[in-house]
Amino acid sequence: MIGDLKKSQIDWRQIKRCVLAECKKLDARIAVVGTKESASCLLDIIADTDIPLAGIYERVEFNGKPQFHGHPVHPLNELSQLKPEDVVVIASSAEATQLYDTFMRIRSLCPCRVIHLKTLLRTFSLIDELKDPLKFEFDHFLFGNGLLPLSGESSYWHPVPPDVDFRDKTVLELGPFEGHDTVMILDQKPKKVIGLEARPLNYAKISVMRSLYNWQNYELLLGDMHLFPQLVKDKIDIIFCAGVFYHSDKPWWLLENCMEQCDTIVLCGHVASEHSPSGQQKRQVTLASGTYDFEVYPECGWEDGLSGVTSESLWFKEEDLIHFLDYHGFRFKKYSEHVNPLGLWMMSVVTRK
Numbered sequence: 001m002i003g004d005l006k007k008s009q010i011d012w013r014q015i016k017r018c019v020l021a022e023c024k025k026l027d028a029r030i031a032v033v034g035t036k037e038s039a040s041c042l043l044d045i046i047a048d049t050d051i052p053l054a055g056i057y058e059r060v061e062f063n064g065k066p067q068f069h070g071h072p073v074h075p076l077n078e079l080s081q082l083k084p085e086d087v088v089v090i091a092s093s094a095e096a097t098q099l100y101d102t103f104m105r106i107r108s109l110c111p112c113r114v115i116h117l118k119t120l121l122r123t124f125s126l127i128d129e130l131k132d133p134l135k136f137e138f139d140h141f142l143f144g145n146g147l148l149p150l151s152g153e154s155s156y157w158h159p160v161p162p163d164v165d166f167r168d169k170t171v172l173e174l175g176p177f178e179g180h181d182t183v184m185i186l187d188q189k190p191k192k193v194i195g196l197e198a199r200p201l202n203y204a205k206i207s208v209m210r211s212l213y214n215w216q217n218y219e220l221l222l223g224d225m226h227l228f229p230q231l232v233k234d235k236i237d238i239i240f241c242a243g244v245f246y247h248s249d250k251p252w253w254l255l256e257n258c259m260e261q262c263d264t265i266v267l268c269g270h271v272a273s274e275h276s277p278s279g280q281q282k283r284q285v286t287l288a289s290g291t292y293d294f295e296v297y298p299e300c301g302w303e304d305g306l307s308g309v310t311s312e313s314l315w316f317k318e319e320d321l322i323h324f325l326d327y328h329g330f331r332f333k334k335y336s337e338h339v340n341p342l343g344l345w346m347m348s349v350v351t352r353k
Contacts, residue, residue, distance in 0.1 A: 014124060014127070015045075015121065015124045016045050018120075018121065018123040018124035018127070019042070019045050019120045019121065019124070020045060020046070020049065020051070021123065022119070022120040022121075022122070022123060023045075023046060023049075023051045023120060024051065026087050028052075028085055028086055028087045028113075029052040029053065029054035029082075029083075029085075029086045029087070030046070030051060030052070030053055030054060030086075030087055030088075030089055031053075031054040031055050031056075031057060031079065031082055031086055031087070031088045031089070031112070032053070032055075032056050032057070032088075032089050032091050033057045033058070033059070033076070033079075033088060033089065033090050033091065033102070033106065034058070034059075034090065034091035034092055035056060035058050035068045035073055036091070036092075037093075038091040038092055038093050038117055039056070039068070039091035040068075040069065042089065042091050042117060042120075043056075043068075043069045043071075044069075047069070053071065054082060054086045055071070055072075055074050055078075055082075056068050056069075056071050056072070056073050056074065057073070057074050057075070057076050057078065057079055057088075058073050058074070058075065058076065059076050059102065059105075061075065076105065076106070076109065077109060079106060079109040079110040079112075080109050080110055082110045082112050083112075084111045084112060085112075086110075086112045086113075087112060087113045087114075087115060088106055088110065088112050088113070088114045088115070089115055089116075089117055089120065090102055090103070090106070090114065090115070090116055090117060091117045092116075092117060093117070095224070095309060095310050096116055096118075096224040096226050096227055097226060097248065097249050097250045097253065097310060098310075099116065100250055100253060103227075113230055114230060115227070115230050115231075116224065116227060118223075118224070119223055119227070119230075119231070122200075122222040122223060123222075125200045125222075126200040126203060126204065126222060128200070129199075129200035129201050129204070130200070130201075130204055132201075134201070134204055134205055134208065136178055136205060137178065137306065156180075156181075156183065156184035156187075157180040157181050157183075157184065158181055158184060158242060158268060158347065159335075159336060159347070160184060160188065161266045161335060161347070161349050162335050162349070163333075163349060164238065164264065164266060164349055166185060166188035166189065166190045166238065167188060167189045167190065168189070168190065168191045169190050169191055169237035169238050170190065170191050170192045170193075170194070170234050170235065170236055170237050170238075171185055171190045171192070171193045171194070171236070171237065171238045171239075171240055172193075172194045172196065172228065172232060172234075172236045172238070172239045172240065172262070173185060173193060173194070173195045173196070173239075173240040173242075174196055174225040174228065174239065174240065174241045174244050174254075175196070175197060175198065175225055175241075175242075175243065175244035175247075176195040176196075176197055176202070176206055177197070177202050177205075177206075177243070177306075178202065178205045178206065178209065179195075179205070179206045179209035179210070179213075181240065181242055181243075182195060182206070182209070182215075182218075183209075183213065185240060186213070186215055186217075186218065190217070190238075191217065192217045192218070192219065192234065193215075193217065193218050193219070194218075194219045194220075194221065194232055194234060194236075195218070195219070195220045195221065196221045196222075196223055196225055196228050196231060196232065197220070197221070197222060197223075198222070198223065198224050198225060198309050199309070200222065203220065203222045206220055207220060224309070225244060225248075225254060226248070226250070226253055226254050226257065228257065228261075229257055229260070229261055236261055236262045237262070237263075237264065238262065238264045238265070238266065239258050239261070239262045239264070239265045239266070240266045241254075241255075241258060241265055241266065241267050241268070241269075242266060242267075242268035242269065242347075243268060243269055244269065245267065245269050246269040246270040246271070246297075246313060246315050246316075247299060247307060247308030247313050248308060248310075248313055248314070249299075249308070249310045249311075249312055249313055249314055250314070251313075251314055251315075251316060252285075252287055252324065255267075255324070255325070255328075256328065259325075259328050259329075259330055259352075263351060263352040264349070264350070264351050264352075265330075265349070265350040265351075266347075266348075266349055266350075267332075267347075267348045267349070267350050268345070268346065268347040268348065269345065269346070270315060270342055270343055270344065270345055270346075271315060271316055271317060271318040271321060271343075271344055271346055272294070272295040272315040272316065272317045272318075272343070273317065273318060273343055273344040275339045275343045275344045276295055276315075276342075276343040276344070277341075277342070277343065280295045280296065280297065281295070281296040282294065282295060282296065283295075283296050283314060285314070287324075288327075289323065289324050289327035289328070290323065290324075290327070292316065292317075292320045292324070293317070293320070294314035294315055294316065295314070295315040295317075296312055296313075296314060296315075297312065297313045297314075297315060298311070298312055299311055299312055299313050318344070318346060325350055329352060329353050330350050330351065330352055330353065331350065331351050331352075331353050332348055332350055333348060333349050333350075333351070334346055334347065334348045335347055335348065335349060
């Protein structure tokens with residue numbers, strides 16, 4: 001990631017400008033967790049600038065008082081001494097879900113905002129990805145009946161969720177992809193829609209749709225859906241989570257974050273069932289709410305624009321998903337379902353009891 005880019009002088013100059021710009025937007029002291037290559041590159045970038053450093057922290061236990069780039073390295077438990085307005089940056093090239101334990105540990109130690117190094121690289125990743133031409137997978141909908149439905153055509157990709165009033169609400173849409181559900185949400189007259197997309201290419205596609213449809217009350221963010229509490233500043237009334245939670249290798253983390261931040265979740269996607277393709281690998285995971293048998297599916301990582309960003313994903317069984325939501329105080333109400341070549345696709349509205 002950032003270390004590889006440093007080998008190219010042109011890319012390194014560009015990435016340095018992009019990361020510095022993101023650091024300045026934080027308007028806070030930065031605490032760096034990690035002392036390996038990624039942390040080294042980040043410290044090189046902010047060296048001799050006016051960006052204040054709140055310290056360097058390391059998960060590994062050590063003796064004495066080691067130095068890194070001329071700064072003392074502190075044990076992770078000293079993060080408790082930081083101020084709430086400070087920002088902790090996890091300097092790692094790993095994906096967010098691979099850093100789950102680190103995020104949880106830091107959150108238990110300090111009240112600061114915690115971000116991933118890739119958040120500081122989002123501007124550069126967008127610029128780099130746009131070197132290739134944009135290609136829309138669902139242009140037949142987006143530029144056809146999505147814009148001007150003919151007689152008998154459905155206006156929306158998904159039906160409008162029943163008993164959900166979007167009017168004058170702030171809606172967070174996770175993984176909008178190309179904006180085919182965004183069209184439906186915005187037609188319900190919300191106060192604001194915030195789209196959070198992990199893939200730079202999809203971010204660019206949605207930017208095109210925003211211009212084409214002239215969306216006025218729309219904000220688009222580039223980042224990992226599991227980290228939306230750190231990326232979204234607005235108070236959220238409704239989370240629209242369609243077609244994404246089954247692309248996660250830690251779907252429980254995503255859903256726990258959703259339930260912590262919002263009382264109403266539109267939850268649509270594949271679940272493990274008798275309709276799943278045969279021969280799927282199983283994985284047992286024990287959480288506070290119980291032990292679950294997930295189906296394991298391969299993902300293409302960053303190789304295409306349709307899959308999750310990790311190498312595999314875990315699918316809840318529908319009955320396990322209902323139990324998990326119930327344990328956390330939420331009611332599950334399914335309003336539609338169908339079977340496609342990948343298995344059972346369900347659409348539901350999840351609300352706090």
